[in-house]
Amino acid sequence: MGETLTMAKAINAGLRRAMEADRHVLMMGEDIGTLGGVFRVTDGLAKDFGDDRVIDTPLAESGIVGTAIGLAMRGYRPVCEIQFDGFIYPAFDQLVSQLAKMHYRSGGMLRMPVVIRVPYGGGIGAVEHHSESPEAYFAHTAGLRVVSCANPNDAFWMIQQAIVCDDPVVFFEPKRRYWEKGEIDLGGPPAPLDRARVIRPGSQVTVVAYGPMVRTTLDAAAAAEQEGTSVEVIDLRSLSPLDVATIEESVRRTRRLVVVHEASGFLGMGAEIAARITESCFFHLEAPVLRVTGFHTPYPASRVEEEYLPDVDRLLDTVDRALAY
Amino acid sequence: MIDPAVPGGAVGQPPGEATEFVQLLTPEGARKRPAEYPLDVDADTLRGFYRDLVLLRRFDTEATALQRHGELGLWAPLLGQEAAQIGAGRALAPQDYAFPTFREHGLTWCRGVDPAQVLALFRGTSQGGWDPAEHNLHLYSIVIGTQTLHAAGYAMGIQRDGCVGTGDPTRDTAVLACLGDGATSQGDVSEAFVWAGVFNLPVVFFCQNNQFAISEPNQRQTRIPLFRRASGFGFPGVRVDGNDVLAVYAVVKDALDRARRGEGPTFIEAYTYRMGAHTTSDDPTRYRPSGEIEQWQQLDPIDRLVEYMLLTGTGDETYFAEVAAEADALGVTVRDACRSIPNPAPESMFDHVYAEPHIQVEAERAWFTDYHRSLQPHGTGGA
Numbered sequence: 001m002g003e004t005l006t007m008a009k010a011i012n013a014g015l016r017r018a019m020e021a022d023r024h025v026l027m028m029g030e031d032i033g034t035l036g037g038v039f040r041v042t043d044g045l046a047k048d049f050g051d052d053r054v055i056d057t058p059l060a061e062s063g064i065v066g067t068a069i070g071l072a073m074r075g076y077r078p079v080c081e082i083q084f085d086g087f088i089y090p091a092f093d094q095l096v097s098q099l100a101k102m103h104y105r106s107g108g109m110l111r112m113p114v115v116i117r118v119p120y121g122g123g124i125g126a127v128e129h130h131s132e133s134p135e136a137y138f139a140h141t142a143g144l145r146v147v148s149c150a151n152p153n154d155a156f157w158m159i160q161q162a163i164v165c166d167d168p169v170v171f172f173e174p175k176r177r178y179w180e181k182g183e184i185d186l187g188g189p190p191a192p193l194d195r196a197r198v199i200r201p202g203s204q205v206t207v208v209a210y211g212p213m214v215r216t217t218l219d220a221a222a223a224a225e226q227e228g229t230s231v232e233v234i235d236l237r238s239l240s241p242l243d244v245a246t247i248e249e250s251v252r253r254t255r256r257l258v259v260v261h262e263a264s265g266f267l268g269m270g271a272e273i274a275a276r277i278t279e280s281c282f283f284h285l286e287a288p289v290l291r292v293t294g295f296h297t298p299y300p301a302s303r304v305e306e307e308y309l310p311d312v313d314r315l316l317d318t319v320d321r322a323l324a325y
Numbered sequence: 326m327i328d329p330a331v332p333g334g335a336v337g338q339p340p341g342e343a344t345e346f347v348q349l350l351t352p353e354g355a356r357k358r359p360a361e362y363p364l365d366v367d368a369d370t371l372r373g374f375y376r377d378l379v380l381l382r383r384f385d386t387e388a389t390a391l392q393r394h395g396e397l398g399l400w401a402p403l404l405g406q407e408a409a410q411i412g413a414g415r416a417l418a419p420q421d422y423a424f425p426t427f428r429e430h431g432l433t434w435c436r437g438v439d440p441a442q443v444l445a446l447f448r449g450t451s452q453g454g455w456d457p458a459e460h461n462l463h464l465y466s467i468v469i470g471t472q473t474l475h476a477a478g479y480a481m482g483i484q485r486d487g488c489v490g491t492g493d494p495t496r497d498t499a500v501l502a503c504l505g506d507g508a509t510s511q512g513d514v515s516e517a518f519v520w521a522g523v524f525n526l527p528v529v530f531f532c533q534n535n536q537f538a539i540s541e542p543n544q545r546q547t548r549i550p551l552f553r554r555a556s557g558f559g560f561p562g563v564r565v566d567g568n569d570v571l572a573v574y575a576v577v578k579d580a581l582d583r584a585r586r587g588e589g590p591t592f593i594e595a596y597t598y599r600m601g602a603h604t605t606s607d608d609p610t611r612y613r614p615s616g617e618i619e620q621w622q623q624l625d626p627i628d629r630l631v632e633y634m635l636l637t638g639t640g641d642e643t644y645f646a647e648v649a650a651e652a653d654a655l656g657v658t659v660r661d662a663c664r665s666i667p668n669p670a671p672e673s674m675f676d677h678v679y680a681e682p683h684i685q686v687e688a689e690r691a692w693f694t695d696y697h698r699s700l701q702p703h704g705t706g707g708a
Binding site: 026058060065070076104107110112143166167242 | 457458463471475478481485519523684685
């Protein structure tokens with residue numbers, strides 16, 4: 001057992017460990033050096049590792065990802081910070097057409113051990129472009145791995161696992177959970193990077209969540225228990241690959257499945273999970289797979305974001321619908 | 326309209342007396358000796374350039390023919406740009422790393438890539454073709470301008486490896502980033518220029534201005550001569566006669582030397598002309614101004630070298646005939662090599678999507694294999 005850290009400090013500690021372990025690990029991004037990042041996730045790293053390894057880049061996201069690709073070709077393991085979710089789109093071509101496909105294009109001769117860190121999701125009262133959940137775009141792209149941590153211990157270990165991975169990893173950090181504390185287990189990672197985890201056992205309905213919605217789902221499960229409903233909670237952790245086996249095993253016991261995410265429902269992770277579970281667990285299901293998601297609107301102004309974001313009430317309402325079948 | 330008062334002259338015109346560019350060999354084969362580029366080339370080097378240009382043109386012509394015969398799905402001809410590519414390719418030191426566009430067949434030639442590996446992409450048997458580390462040459466980039474950022478990043482790695490400015494000619498390393506005139510409009514290229522400038526990277530941006538981005542002329546990409554752009558990013562810009570192999574060699578070599586010494590990036594505009602189509606799917610008769618190609622034919626990169634070699638006695642009809650015979654043999658080799666490239670096994674499409682196992686890809690590979698096995702008649706579908 002180790003110390004108790006906020007998620008932001010846990011990621012910082014994980015980055016520090018990775019930089020100590022391998023001199024080829026570099027940090028790149030806007031304001032990550034002297035300032036320590038707008039969320040202070042890279043705080044102190046420039047001071048300790050120098051500005052050759054913690055690089056304040058020009059203000060251009062395509063440039064950040066594009067030059068990280070070149071550094072990877074030269075044997076480096078760049079970790080790029082995209083300052084906010086909504087700023088990743090200028091880098092879309094470098095991510096999707098270059099980073100994702102370089103290993104494939106080269107017939108396996110080039111490796112792209114690049115991590116793209118993205119503070120994402122809403123709930124912080126921000127202006128436009130600072131609260132988005134773009135994970136499905138990247139999970140849809142073959143060649144990228146996509147993960148999201150939900151607690152400080154996972155954040156600490158998953159960032160290190162992402163950095164040693166020889167594939168590009170888009171690492172989504174739930175920014176509104178940056179300041180929530182948790183204990184770090186220094187004994188080793190809780191699971192491989194590509195595995196989901198059952199984080200609360202239950203018997204009547206399975207709820208799959210990831211990133212910022214895991215906390216919300218655990219709160220909903222606790223509330224449901226007060227009403228006598230047993231909810232099993234799965235933290236997906238990895239969106240690509242998708243650990244369907246863990247979900248299947250759970251659903252075969254609980255016979256009901258709800259998927260929750262902040263991103264809009266249309267063509268989102270929930271749609272993929274619903275399709276796969278319907279196909280593989282059809283005769284086990286007592287109810288259709290239901291989703292609790294953001295709406296098919298741009299992320300709204302912050303004074304109404306609480307109505308946009310799935311919360312405990314909407315989750316419990318959907319759990320009740322699943323149980324009513 | 327273009328302001329004729331722009332320094333460097335109007336854009337999109339065939340070069341004339343007033344054109345501001347580095348030239349060592351006039352179209353008539355006369356040698357010029359500008360003080361900034363004191364280049365001495367011996368007879369063997371000249372003959373080497375001639376051989377490169379002729380064999381490269383033959384390879385390119387052969388590839389175009391192979392597309393017409395259905396052996397390639399597409400070809401991007403370089404006809405007219407041989408001197409630009411050979412001059413740049415021969416200026417590289419072995420440890421230098423180059424990033425080509427999709428038309429850089431002269432660079433693959435100089436870096437010793439097997440022609441069959443170059444054709445694989447266009448035949449549709451590979452998305453890449455060769456081992457970049459073996460040749461210090463990245464794969465062809467198809468999305469215009471993206472490779473300039475990869476080049477800047479690679480140059481950042483060279484800096485961090487301590488391979489700049491040591492004075493050791495076998496250690497100091499530079500990057501050559503190829504691009505075209507169309508690419509200069511891409512945001513990625515401006516970003517690469519910013520990175521190169523602010524980090525003083527050991528990179529040379531080598532722009533072959535072949536006057537067209539498919540159908541769009543220079544005037545649709547730029548208001549000023551392209552080499553002038555570099556000053557805004559804080560590094561030198563040089564325009565060179567792209568049909569003059571000696572000038573391109575001298576200018577690129579000088580810029581690579583600067584980069585290796587740690588003196589930072591250079592932008593080179595090699596002023597040339599795409600004599601052929603953009604690709605074999607293109608029809609330049611729809612956009613090429615009448616009479617223009619005839620003007621540029623007078624500026625052919627091989628003709629001027631022949632004139633110079635005849636004048637200086639460094640080449641004669643016997644030597645030219647030898648190279649012509651070698652070109653004929655190369656044509657046969659390329660044809661045979663192309664036709665013998667096998668189609669990849671269908672299940673190979675699942676290879677190398679990821680470097681480490683991915684559950685979904687492996688499941689789809691297993692499904693695909695089982696599906697195809699299920700289509701085999703009973704008794705023949707062995708594992």
